[in-house]
Amino acid sequence: MKISNIRVVDDDINIVACVGDTETGAHPKVYLNIRDEGGKIECYYCGKTFMYKSKVEKK
Numbered sequence: 001m002k003i004s005n006i007r008v009v010d011d012d013i014n015i016v017a018c019v020g021d022t023e024t025g026a027h028p029k030v031y032l033n034i035r036d037e038g039g040k041i042e043c044y045y046c047g048k049t050f051m052y053k054s055k056v057e058k059k
């Protein structure tokens with residue numbers, strides 16, 4: 001797993017949109033319900049992982 005491929009999002013975000021990027025290539029726009037997944041979700045097109053800020057930072 002590529003640990004660098006993580007996109008940090010604010011904790012109040014419910015849905016994230018992904019269209020890929022220049023590194024992994026573009027793909028059709030998808031919406032991922034990060035809240036339903038408990039604050040961490042992986043895009044099934046490009047494998048990018050979206051994670052809540054609170055999951056990443058240790059406080």
Ligand SMILES: [Zn+2]
Pocket residue numbers: 018019020027043044045046047048
């Ligand atoms: Zn994606």
